[in-house]
Amino acid sequence: MRIDVITIFPEYLQPLRAALLGKAVERGLINLGVHDLRDWTHDVHRAVDDAPYGGGPGMVMKPQVWGEALDAVAPQAEGDEPGTKPRPRLVVPTPAGRPFTQRCAQEYAAEEHLIFACGRYEGIDQRVIDDAARRMPVDEVSVGDYVLVGGEAAVLVIVEAFARLLPGVLGNPTSAAQDSFSTALDGLLEGPSYTRPEVWRDLSVPEVLLSGNHALVDRWRRDQALVRTFHRRPDLVDRLPEDALDERDRAL
């Protein structure tokens, strides 16, 4: 998979070259390009923003600079035979976007080429998104109901969420199958985990986990996931299968 990130702070994306993701890049599972948006400016000040039409606080990122950057990173070469190059998907993190979920992460893990546009200030001139949408799918996505200073931190979150799903990235691929929100858990939250010692600061591991009875352990883990989900994320309840509601009543 190819990932391109366009930003005015390339150094912010260094964590993509560290740890597990860094290993995936080194091994060629991910082909990563991080680009400085200012490389497509032509003025002495290398300006990337301007005052908003209609007035209001803050600055808006200029369409000309973004247009040239996206043309360079996702060239629409004349005469390209359709399907000869993977069509990229443009992802624009924004507080005003649709929620980024585990399902989105699974979709992105299936893409061949993702381009991330990191906005700053009050955001990117909307015509950049509208122009790009003429030649590639564009997603404006939110990583939560809060506002950051820019899109870079959101890109780190999004890339980690889908890259860990790529074959060969995680040491133990089966662990992703039992994640919170996974199909195996019916979209529930994971329950609590424990490891040695059995007693720590007078706190004991739940007896059932020491029983060796896998059926009882599985049932206990399911109950813990149900109770945790219903208490912490009641908004996920309506997405659960009908029988999970009955399980809830038994578990609570």
Ligand SMILES: Nc1ccc2ncsc2c1
């Ligand atoms: N451009 C911009 C500004 C704030 C923000 N918060 C989450 S993503 C994002 C993107």
